[in-house]
Amino acid sequence: MLARLRSLVGSLAQRRTFEADLDEELGAHIEQYTRDLIGSGMSPEDAHRQARLELGGLNTVKDECREARGLGAFDAFQRECRYAARQLRRSPGFAGTVVLTLALSIGANTAIFSLVNTLLLEALPYAQPERIGTLYARTSGLESAEARRTVDGEQWEHVRDEVSSVVPAVATTGTSGANIRAGSVVRYVRAGRVSARYFDVLALHPVVGRTFAPDEDVPNGPNVAMLSHALWQNMLGGRTDVVGQSVMLKGEPYTVVGVLPEGATTPLEADVYTALQPNRDGDGRAANFRLVMRLRDGATWQQADAELHRALSASSRFQNFARENPGTQLNYHAVPLQQAATDTLRPQVLALMIAAGLIVLIACANIAGLSLVRMLRRTREITIRLALGASRWQIQRQLWVEHLLLAAAGGMVGLGVGALALRGLLQLLPERFLPVATVTLDGRVLGFTLLLSLMTCVLSGVLPAVAMGGVSLRSSAPGRGVIGGGHIRLRQMLIGGEVALTVVLLAAAGLLVRTLIGLQTMPPGFNPAGVITAKVSLDDVRYHDPGAFRRLLTESLSAMSRIPGVQSAAVALTLPYERAVFNGVKLGSGKEAGRTISTNHVYVTPRYFETMQIAVLEGRVFTDADGPDDQPVTIVNRSFARKFFGEESPVGRYLDDKVLIVGIVADTVLSAEGRLNPGTAPLTREEMVYVPAAQVTDSKMLALAHGFFQPSWIVRTAAPAGVPAQMQRVLSNADPQLAMSGVFEMSDLMALALARQRVAVALLAVMSALALLLSAVGIFALVASVVAQRTREIGILMALGSTVPQTMVRVGRAGVITSGVGLLLGLILCAVVLPAMRSVLYGVGVYDLPTMLAVVLTLVAVTLLATTPILRIARIDPVKALREE
């Protein structure tokens, strides 16, 4: 078997050599035999003739030799291909339409699949990634499914000490901005804290030095740091003696213990890692640690799940939850890190993949319809070939070869389209959109495209093949008006199905567009034009001192407002379109007096509202007179006032028993990214409590807030040129050890907040446009072929007195009915499919009337456009049509 395959591949690969060898071998045979015949007394001419005669027909022998090598089938296939190519060249319109249709649909699929491939299929860049897991909790009996993926310090201790089937490690939930200084170089970096064994779990081994030791990963342990390869290279010049060196991080000296390998990344994506040194409470008494674990040899995930659940349910956090939520069940279990890393993107990407799949179905239906017509036009050719003795299989084979050629061409062009689409797509995506690596057209994508092309070949070829089976010697009267009546109904069904799928895609895209428009046109609550911001990390021991913190703000702001062109300047812990600190506050009066509620907090400097142009609805803004020793004051936003004070004014009331509410301001838009409840929109307007930065006098509070958030310096200017550089200079003058993360225009930050939504909408919109185009082509081709096939019938009708408009209606009906039925079917499908989208729609219902109306109107317009071939009826000459009859 193996020998045969090798022989076949060999002769295929060296076909030219094979043929030359065969010629030479047979030539030598004839020559030698001729010589022997001459030797036995024959004349040279006779000998030569005799030698050739005895060998038999040279071509027959060669063919038999090829057949012996298994080449025969290939030769036949090649002939079929050449014949099919000639046939297709003769109908360039058909071939072109099919190849283009395939290229577009296959291209869309290739591009989307590349994303799926990278996001969902490609393994994480760690050894044995299937043995790495992270923690999830499943709640049952709870109204909203709350995802608990984090643990606090106490829970971590339980896992670390009681779970033996995995090697566990823990890290902070994300990175925070920090300043690092080595010598005179200051950088703004992303810092993350990880426990000992974190890098062991990920199987990342430092290129220089070592990872954190267990005795370093304890509260109040030594300040040790590991650097990313990139930071080591561009800040420390890649010097190998870096281990043991000291760098200033967050205002304190840290000893570098190791450097990660080049290109190595962790789920944290930090530039600098420090030892987690977890305390029992977790950071800020919350669950702010995320577990990663590697399954030990011989252990199973079932074991790990059981052990994890047992360990975690011993924690007070778990017991509090059980106490507060009677009747609910919380189950901890491990999920693959791969799955967790792509969790938020998976539904979106899969939805896009489904949309792309629908496009292929639509394309195949179209191609099937087109080749059905082609088949009918070729009825004569087929019957003649049948009459001449061609077998049905031979004719079928030729049809399949044609489809195969078309699919191959479509697939190849589609690959190019896909590569282009992918390039555009990647440019559209915001930076750090993808949690892992880069998206490329790798072998798996190529394989997918190949399979897809083959699938389109089969899908689009089955119907014509069946139709051809129906062609018999007796159907040799082509051109009769009645022919193909059944086939037209078949095509109507195909196109109706197409239209139905298109309706679903259009409606889905429409709903997403409406959602996006809703989010984008949400009044921001401030005026972003002319606002420039710069983030600076104050996660620095020096600024745990409230006095130093206040001095920095006062000095930098007074210098900043002196920059030419700057109208006003302020600092805020967080900006609109970002997340804010979620903190507890006790209501002093109003409907829920005495209750402590969790709400958004932000500290701002006095001119913040002026700088951002946030409307003051009642009372006053903060002034410089609201100092650390003065009456504690606060400003709430309108939502807060409405929610907790209703109709009465909160101004003059107290929060936390002693903090006086002095004003109410307009709501601003906040980011809801990362919120526990998955059903929330990415942008929200929520309650907010503003406090004067000068009155944040608790150094623990400062340390905690700046450990998670980096305050923004904000200026409003009419002339932005040169301002960013000046802001940088002012900050460096105020403190040479501070680095900015970058300078942004507020409007850019706002655009970034919706980048992911915009990409999804753009992709789905492009795909529904594609589907609409394909459906239009389908209807157009249907009507056109009905007109062409019924020319005689129409001629008779008109000779009998039908007017042109009457006839047009008669013929156009085919297209309109098809489209109408498709529309109806599509709307029914929508009712079934669209509810699945509910979680990504905000402010728009699933059965949104304007969207549905728009879909219907679009389809009606496209249908009318696609029925234009009926205009040809006006040019039919009844006399001529009758004469031909």
Added chain:
Amino acid sequence: MTRSRIDADKPASLLPGTLDMLILKAVSLAPLHGYGVLLRIRQISGNALDIPQGSLYPALHRLDHQGLIATEWGQSENNRRAKYYTLTAAGRRRLRDEAAGWTRLATAIDAAMRATSEEV
């Protein structure tokens, strides 16, 4: 007159299915080119067997395809480039099997044909 040499020997027509076996046998004695195979079979059969020349090359390619013989290019007696066939290990096994089968068959047929009326 043209077929005098061959007519004189009155070669027997080949039994169906024996061509491959004969080629394997011929090649097992020494590496041969196509025409050489023809001559060798004629020679070792005492000029009794003549192979239809048209079937020789397809058979050679078939055996090569099956991995029973191997080919290499060499010089022929008259200094021409020629394709030489040699027996492979698989070919040797096949030849042994076919020869054994043939002997059994021939012996049986021979015994059957020698039967006399007394033996029946």
